Amino acid sequence: MKQLHKSLLIIAIAFVLTSFGFKTKDIKPVDNLYTKENPEVQKNSDSTNNLSKKSSKEVYLLSRQYDRLQIALDKYEKIQRKKLWKKIDIDSATYKDLKPFDSGVAVKQIRERLYIDGDLKKDSKSSLYDEELMAGVLNYKKRYGLALNYxxxxxHIKQMNEPVSERIRTIKLNMERCRLIPENLIEARDxxxxxxxxxxxxxxxxxxxxFTSDVFVGTTWAETEIFSSTMDRIVFSPYWNVPQSIIDNELKLNMAKDKNYLEENNMEWNGGRVRQKPxxxxxxxxxxxxxxxxxxxYMHDTPAKSLFQFEKRTFSHGCINIKEAKKLAHVILKDDPDWTDEKIDSAMDGVNETTCILKTKIPIYIGYFTSWVNEETGxxxxxxxxxxxxxxxxxDSTNGLVME
Structure with a gap:
């Protein structure tokens, strides 16, 4: 049993290390292209009506991801035609969570589904939740952005029972989103x-x-926007200039309850505004x-590291909080002789705000893809x-285009 637990741990770690579902390779610098997913941008991106089929295809090829999603679309449409997407039969009133070494008809049906969906290489027809199925479940959860456990x-079963037409629809939506990626961003190498x-x-x-890192993003009432730009500077030991909306909606209430609130939270008034010291x-x-x-x-570090343990991570007022922000700073500056590891660590001592102007600006794209094909695994x-x-x-069911 100890050996089994060891092997299961190895499997789980492997899935964590490969859980980032996309890896694009070639990109050229971009000059502050603010691409939002909105009707106007969509209209501009879809302005191919007067192009020939050949030139329209060239637009799609601006992103290799589009073609990968096309292959995925073909796969799921084939599953739909052959009626291979079978329902998993459970009773919602009596269903109990399935765990390793449970058995039953539902386990057999789940095994078949994971085989059809590509998470298992074969369908053994077994009704036992065995090690083979455990690996398949982990792979399924990795692909669907779920917490990695057995x-x-x-x-989970409710999600599996969504019709295959939903998967097809999602793929088509994201094929259209690929066309919103700025053209010169697609070809950059950094x-x-x-x-x-x-x-x-x-x-x-x-x-x-x-480098990869977990992040958390804006809440549903303060969504992180979709756009592209270029990173031009890094600020170490930063002040936080509290937005007026947060002052009005949150801080004033807290200050009314506790007159020492600002001091207790390392904050101060600065020119009629509130800021938090480094x-x-x-x-x-x-x-x-x-x-x-x-x-x-902007993107930044956060002291709230415990929030990264959650499956759904929408906690900010719109900015992107990076779990491994300090490591990212080191990686970005590793080829700059003026910024040694020691100097970077010293600048992050939390005493004085220090700004580093990047010698080479880095294109950045904040995207929204609910379906993506892993470049290495397919x-x-x-x-x-x-x-x-x-x-x-x-x-639009007649031509597959996304309409607002």
Missing amino acids: KLTFD YIMVNIPSYKLLYVKNGANE GPKNSLGLVKFLFPNPFDI EVYFLPDVYQKDKEKVL
Whole structure:
């Protein structure tokens, strides 16, 4: 049993290390292209009516991801035609979470589904929740952005019982989103990409995956915007200039309850505004990354590391909080002789705010992809529709285009 537990742990770790569902390689610098997913941008991106089929195809090829999703679409449409997407029979009133070594008809049906969906290489027809099925369940959860464990809850089965037409619809929506990626961003060799639904950041350098980190993003009432820009500076031990909206809606109430609230939270008045002084408890952590944009959004460290344990990570007022922010700063500056590891660590001592102007600006894209194909494995990921953007779309069934 000890050997079994050891092998299961190895499997789980392997899935964690590969849980970032996308890896794009080639990108050229971008000059502050603010691409939002809105009707105007969609209209501009879809302005191919006067193009020939050949030139329209060239637009799609601006992103290799589009073609990967097309392959995935073909797969799921074939599953639909052959009626292979069978319902898993459970009684919602009596269902109990399935766990390893349970058995039953539902286990056999889940095994068949995971085989059809590509998470198992074969269908043994067994009704026992064995080690083979455990690996398949982990792979399924990795692809669907779920917490990596072996438990199968009622909600998991409910998700599996969604019709295959929903998977097809999701793929089509994200094929259209691929066309919103700025053209010159697609060809760059250095870039940072944040995919909101996956709660992940990817830093590609010289065409290779250099760094990944978990992130958390804006709440549903303060959504992180979708746009592109260029990172031009890093600020160590930053002040946090509290937005007026937070002062009015939150701080004033707290100050009314506790006259020492500002001092207790290392805050001070500064020219009629409130700011939080540098330090380990600063809401921006020990480093922030700036890129010009009209939404006042940036990326930063956070002292609230416990929030990264949650499956759904929508906690901020719109900015992107990075779990491994300090490591990202080191990786970005590792080839700059003026910024040694020692100097970076010293700048993050939480005493004095220090700004580093990047010698080479880095393109950055904040995207929203609820379906993405892993470049290395070919696996298709289906990620949570964090801001319900998929539901805002309607597919024109005659031509597959996304209409607002």
